[in-house]
Amino acid sequence: MSVLLIERIKKLKAEKNALIMAHNYQIPEIQDIADIVGDSYMLAKYAQTTDKDCIIFCGVHFMAESAKILNPSKRVILANPDAGCPMADMVQPKDLKAFKEKYPGVPVVAYVNTSAEVKALSDLCCTSSNAVSLVKGLKEEKVIFVPDRNLGTFVAEQVPEKEIILWEGFCITHERVEAEDVKKAVEAHPGAKVLMHPECNPTVWGFADFMGSTAQIIDYVSNSEDQEFIIGTEAGILHSLKKVAPEKTCHLLSDCLVCQNMKKTTLEDVEKALSGGVAEILMDEGLRLRAEGALLRMLKPND
Ligand code: 13P
Numbered sequence: 001m002s003v004l005l006i007e008r009i010k011k012l013k014a015e016k017n018a019l020i021m022a023h024n025y026q027i028p029e030i031q032d033i034a035d036i037v038g039d040s041y042m043l044a045k046y047a048q049t050t051d052k053d054c055i056i057f058c059g060v061h062f063m064a065e066s067a068k069i070l071n072p073s074k075r076v077i078l079a080n081p082d083a084g085c086p087m088a089d090m091v092q093p094k095d096l097k098a099f100k101e102k103y104p105g106v107p108v109v110a111y112v113n114t115s116a117e118v119k120a121l122s123d124l125c126c127t128s129s130n131a132v133s134l135v136k137g138l139k140e141e142k143v144i145f146v147p148d149r150n151l152g153t154f155v156a157e158q159v160p161e162k163e164i165i166l167w168e169g170f171c172i173t174h175e176r177v178e179a180e181d182v183k184k185a186v187e188a189h190p191g192a193k194v195l196m197h198p199e200c201n202p203t204v205w206g207f208a209d210f211m212g213s214t215a216q217i218i219d220y221v222s223n224s225e226d227q228e229f230i231i232g233t234e235a236g237i238l239h240s241l242k243k244v245a246p247e248k249t250c251h252l253l254s255d256c257l258v259c260q261n262m263k264k265t266t267l268e269d270v271e272k273a274l275s276g277g278v279a280e281i282l283m284d285e286g287l288r289l290r291a292e293g294a295l296l297r298m299l300k301p302n303d
């Protein structure tokens with residue numbers, strides 16, 4: 001059944017001149033049929049430059065929305081339109097507007113895990129792979145960082161010369177990891193290097209040998225001379241790791257590291273999206289243009 005479905009997806013993809021993009025947290029079957037699998041930054045970059053007519057996005061809503069903002073002439077379809085990001089919902093435009101009024105002249109750096117409306121109110125976007133360097137490069141000394149207080153705290157630690165004003169958002173998946181979980185994992189796999197995503201709570205960072213985005217964690221494992229790793233990010237990454245570094249042993253830090261939204265997309269959804277059964281992302285052009293500025297500054301920080 002799955003073989004037939006995969007064949008149909010391939011045929012439809014060619015007919016529609018479509019590109020299938022998947023985040024590292026997607027289920028293995030989706031990663032395997034995708035043309036591009038990557039972290040939020042890499043996916044945004046590819047979406048901006050693809051010459052395909054249509055992008056089928058296997059991830060969560062803000063990612064497909066960013067693809068549409070960056071490449072508006074393409075049809076962009078989120079394969080499962082119910083896949084959202086609870087962290088992105090933790091900053092609402094009206095609340096950010098009110099917050100900005102308290103800090104006139106202070107730039108807003110928005111994690112890409114935000115809606116188009118929030119991006120439109122922000123000066124610069126970032127992902128977990130470039131948040132530190134982008135904030136460091138800002139000329140202002142004070143910065144508002146939304147919505148992830150954990151990534152914002154990570155930036156504040158790495159860029160101590162700036163004052164980072166935090167928002168109280170967090171990833172409900174990474175936030176579940178507790179010190180006890182890390183201790184248990186380290187006890188079960190002594191000697192394994194601990195790699196962690198900065199969306200984890202700062203109370204567990206002290207156990208990490210390395211902290212970075214999903215792509216940075218994958219690079220670390222591929223380039224390291226070590227053989228065994230404890231992975232402190234969402235479970236889907238294990239499949240990406242197996243593909244790029246099959247000779248290494250990677251253990252998920254805790255079974256709690258499963259994002260229900262990232263697990264919503266199925267092969268059936270992809271087929272439906274390619275067959276015209278899922279509405280494409282549409283956006284008011286005024287909003288798109290306002291949101292585009294912050295994303296473009298992230299992709300070309302020196303312009
Ligand atoms: P990255 O792939 O950029 O590390 O993204 C993490 C994440 O939680 C996306 O929702």
Ligand code: SF4
Nearest residue numbers: 085086087171173259
């Ligand atoms: Fe959002 Fe966290 Fe899921 Fe990423 S892993 S989509 S940040 S809830």
